Amino acid sequence: xxxxxxxxxxxxxxxxxxxxxxxxxxxxxxxxxxxxxxxxxxxxxxxxxxxxxxxxxxxxxxxxxxxxxxxxxxxxxxxxxxxxxxxxxxxxxxxxxxxxxxxxxxxxxxxxxxxxxxxxxxxxxxxxxxxxxxxxxxxxxxxxxxxxxxxxxxxxxxxxxxxxxxxxxxxxxxxxxxxxxxxxxxxxxxxxxxxxxxxxxxxxxxxxxxxxxxxxxxxxxxxxxxxxxxxxxxxxxxx
Amino acid sequence: xxxxxxxxxxxxxxxxxxxxxxxxxxxxxxxxxxxxxxxxxxxxxxxxxxxxxxxxxxxxxxxxxxxxxxxxxxxxxxxxxxxxxxxxxxxxxxxxxxxxxxxxxxxxxxxxxxx
Ligand SMILES: Nc1nc2c(ncn2[C@@H]2O[C@H](COP(=O)(O)OP(=O)(O)OP(=O)(O)O)[C@@H](O)[C@H]2O)c(=O)[nH]1
Ligand SMILES: [Mg+2]
Ligand SMILES: [Zn+2]
Numbered sequence: 405x406x407x408x409x410x411x412x413x414x415x416x417x418x419x420x421x422x423x424x425x426x427x428x429x430x431x432x433x434x435x436x437x438x439x440x441x442x443x444x445x446x447x448x449x450x451x452x453x454x455x456x457x458x459x460x461x462x463x464x465x466x467x468x469x470x471x472x473x474x475x476x477x478x479x480x481x482x483x484x485x486x487x488x489x490x491x492x493x494x495x496x497x498x499x500x501x502x503x504x505x506x507x508x509x510x511x512x513x514x515x516x517x518x519x520x521x522x523x524x525x526x527x528x529x530x531x532x533x534x535x536x537x538x539x540x541x542x543x544x545x546x547x548x549x550x551x552x553x554x555x556x557x558x559x560x561x562x563x564x565x566x567x568x569x570x571x572x573x574x575x576x577x578x579x580x581x582x583x584x585x586x587x588x589x590x591x592x593x594x595x596x597x598x599x600x601x602x603x604x605x606x607x608x609x610x611x612x613x614x615x616x617x618x619x620x621x622x623x624x625x626x627x628x629x630x631x632x633x634x635x636x637x638x639x640x641x642x643x
Numbered sequence: 644x645x646x647x648x649x650x651x652x653x654x655x656x657x658x659x660x661x662x663x664x665x666x667x668x669x670x671x672x673x674x675x676x677x678x679x680x681x682x683x684x685x686x687x688x689x690x691x692x693x694x695x696x697x698x699x700x701x702x703x704x705x706x707x708x709x710x711x712x713x714x715x716x717x718x719x720x721x722x723x724x725x726x727x728x729x730x731x732x733x734x735x736x737x738x739x740x741x742x743x744x745x746x747x748x749x750x751x752x753x754x755x756x757x758x
Contacts, residue, residue: 427670427756432660435751436649436674517645548645551681576730577681580744609731613742
C-alpha cells in the first residue's frame, strides 16, 4: 500500500492549534460533505417506514420512463411518490403524475445534482406516513450526483443500451456505488448493435456486487424482476 | 460540476473553525481530495476564488493534497493502489475486481493557517 500523502510534521496542542513558522495552525478534519451528510441523516430518520431509492443516469437513459411504468404496475399494490430533480421544467413530474403517483418537481437551475436539503424541502409536500416507496429521480448526470447522500436506502444507476458499453468504465464511481444497475431500452438493443457481453463485463469490473436488471421501460420486458426487487427490499426494510 | 457547492461549504467550515479559535483571518485552507471523490482539483481552485470573496478567507491560499485510491482484494487479502485512469479497482496480482474501497473518496478540510 502506498502512502501518497506528504504531511508536514506539526505538533498539535490540546486545543487543536499548533505553531508552525509563524502561522497558527488550526486543525479542522471535517468533510466538505459534513452539512449534506447531517441533513441526509435526518432525512433517513424521517424515511424510517418507507423504502427510498435514488435513481441516477445520463440524461435520457429512461429514468422517468422506468418510474412511469413502475408507478403503473405497482400502483394498485403500493403507495408510491416521486421527487424529480431537473435543471429546468416540470415535464417529468407531470409525466409521473399522469402515471398515477404524487410527484414533486425540484428545479435546480444550475445545480447539476440533488442535495439532501433540497430533498428535505420537497418531502414536506408529501405525506410520508402513508408512503411505501419514495423514488427520487436525480438530475441526469453521471458525475455529480454520486457524491451527495440524500438519505436514500438504495442507489440505482441506469444505463441504456444506446449509450455505449464503456460508460461504466468512464464513470466508475456512479456505478460502483450503486446497489443495483438497470440496463434499459432492451427493445432496441439489436438495432443499435448493443454488445451485451462487453457491457456486463465492464459492469462487473467496476461494480462486482451490484444487482443487475435488464429491461425495457417501453415494452415492459424484464420489469418483473425489477418490481420483485422493490417489493423484497421494502419488506426486508420493514422487517 | 458541483465544485462551487463544495467550495462554499469548504469556506463555511473554515470560517467556523477560525472563529472558534478567535482568528482574524484565514491565510490558507488545506484540503485533502481523493482520486475517487469525483472532485476536479482545478475546478475546486477556480470555484474557491468566487466562494472566498467577502469572507475571512478572502485572501487565503488553497492547498490541495491529492490522495490515490486504495482498494482491498478479498482473494489475496491485501490492499492495492488503484493506478489506472478510470479508477477501476482490479487487484494487480489476482486480476479480480474489488468492491471494497479503503481510501480515495475523501474530500475534507484538514487544517487551516490563520492569523
Ligand atoms: N426504445 C426505448 N426508448 C425508451 C425506453 N425508455 C425510455 N425511452 C425513451 O428515451 C427518451 C428519454 O426517456 P426519459 O424517461 O425522459 O429519460 P430520463 O432519464 O428521465 O431523462 P432526463 O430526466 O432528461 O435525464 C424518451 O424519448 C423515452 O421515450 C425504452 O425502454 N426503450
Ligand atoms: Mg427524467
Ligand atoms: Zn488479490
